[in-house]
Amino acid sequence: MLVHNDYSRGYTPVVEIYSDRLELTSHGGLPDGMTEECFFSGVSRPRNREIMRIFHDVEMVEQLDSGMNRILRYYDRSIFEIHDDMIKVVFRFVPGFEDDLQSNSDSKSDSGLKSTERLSRAEIKIRTVEVLKENPSCTYEPLSKMFNISRASVANYLRSLSEAGLVRRVGSDKDGHWEVI
Secondary structure (H helix, E strand, O other), X not given: OOOOOOHHHOOOOEEXXXXXXXXXXXXXXXXXOOOHHHHHXXXXXXXXXXXXXXXXXXXXXXXOOOHHHHHHHHOOHHHEEEOOOEEEEEEEOOOOHHHHHHHHHHOOOOOOOOOOOOOOHHHHHHHHHHHHHHOXXXXXXXXXXXXXXXXXXXXXXXXXXXXXXXXXXXXXXXXOEEEEO
């Protein structure tokens, strides 16, 4: 949605959360020359190549052109409303999902993760940035415990985030802190 929105029209994407559904609206409709059949077959024409590159660099997208195929594995085309100037996607919640969320949160450890839960690389990077915003002096050890990964893996994630220009280390390793850019 962020990559495909037409920002030149002055509209930002919209996320709306209701008790029974999640609605995502991207402005701009289908890119010029793209048919609905191409859209649903997974052809990707990001309007914002720089945003796509950044998302790819920090591994927030796993594979280019894979999003639609993944969505259509679980939902049918009827969740999409395609208009000339916007595309809206409505994800309806499964009845009882709130009970599942509650039972999942009850079984989580102090780190917020179930012992069997594994986060994707992108999720770890997103959460790492969130942690560093809240606690710029955070060290490798708490991140290692939080995500149940090695210190070396934490170092690799921080290096990747730093190379992508999302965080930087200010000062020494011992007395410095992280700055979220």
